[in-house]
Amino acid sequence: MTSGTRHPSPPGGTHLTVLSGPTAVGKGTVVERLRADYPQIWVSISATTRPARPGEVNGEHYLFLTEAEFDQLIETDALLEWASVHGSARYGTPRGPVLQAISEGREALLEIDLQGARQVRQSWPDARFVFLAPPSWEELVRRLVGRGTESAEERARRLETAREEMAAASEFDHVIVNGEVGQAVEDLVGLLGL
Numbered sequence: 175m176t177s178g179t180r181h182p183s184p185p186g187g188t189h190l191t192v193l194s195g196p197t198a199v200g201k202g203t204v205v206e207r208l209r210a211d212y213p214q215i216w217v218s219i220s221a222t223t224r225p226a227r228p229g230e231v232n233g234e235h236y237l238f239l240t241e242a243e244f245d246q247l248i249e250t251d252a253l254l255e256w257a258s259v260h261g262s263a264r265y266g267t268p269r270g271p272v273l274q275a276i277s278e279g280r281e282a283l284l285e286i287d288l289q290g291a292r293q294v295r296q297s298w299p300d301a302r303f304v305f306l307a308p309p310s311w312e313e314l315v316r317r318l319v320g321r322g323t324e325s326a327e328e329r330a331r332r333l334e335t336a337r338e339e340m341a342a343a344s345e346f347d348h349v350i351v352n353g354e355v356g357q358a359v360e361d362l363v364g365l366l367g368l
């Protein structure tokens with residue numbers, strides 16, 4: 175789904191980290207805490223075709239785009255990766271801001287799904303790939319139910335995908351278990367060398 179553009183490893187090692195993990199493992203929660211506690215880390219803002227939820231700000235949580243606008247980004251090779259997630263909306267990482275942040279010497283973090291992580295692996299093989307795992311399958315289900323944002327039918331669909339995603343953990347360079355949020359953030363920051 176991405177172009178064939180490859181990015182060379184920058185001198186001094188990689189500054190790009192990709193965080194993935196199954197639905198409801200706590201990716202959003204961990205990244206939110208990281209943003210608050212470590213503002214020096216640059217976090218990518220994804221483009222998406224899903225509608226904004228109440229309280230979400232365009233350009234802050236996501237770039238909310240129409241299908242045509244998203245198509246335009248694909249056609250102009252402006253996305254580092256993109257994927258249809260949970261069968262509905264498309265999500266993608268704008269390439270320019272990532273390159274800009276890295277050229278400024280900042281640590282850059284992408285929170286994207288497994289399909290996106292695999293694409294970044296193709297174009298940016300030296301990036302650091304981190305899988306956020308739940309303490310157990312039962313706890314993952316508890317978090318998904320506890321969040322209360324999906325219908326039972328949607329939850330079942332997501333758990334099906336989550337089973338496949340859990341099986342892909344070994345593709346990643348590092349696995350962090352999200353037992354306690356603060357500890358998971360510290361583990362992640364440790365990998366970034368901060």
Ligand SMILES: Nc1nc2c(ncn2[C@@H]2O[C@H](COP(=O)(O)OP(=O)(O)O)[C@@H](O)[C@H]2O)c(=O)[nH]1
Nearest residue numbers: 220221256257259265266267285286287289290
């Ligand atoms: N490939 C890809 N996946 C993304 C991107 N941004 C977010 N995602 C994934 O899309 C999913 C969004 O999930 P959802 O629960 O519907 O909404 P959220 O509240 O926006 O996270 C999560 O699995 C994210 O990891 C992106 O830029 N690229």
Ligand SMILES: Nc1ncnc2c1ncn2[C@@H]1O[C@H](COP(=O)(O)OP(=O)(O)O)[C@@H](O)[C@H]1O
Nearest residue numbers: 197198199200201202203317321352353354355
């Ligand atoms: N370490 C944790 N311990 C307990 N509950 C957590 C933890 N991390 C996240 N949660 C809860 O789990 C649910 C899913 O977290 P969320 O960040 O929305 O997941 P994701 O972004 O991976 O889909 C939320 O209700 C969140 O408050």
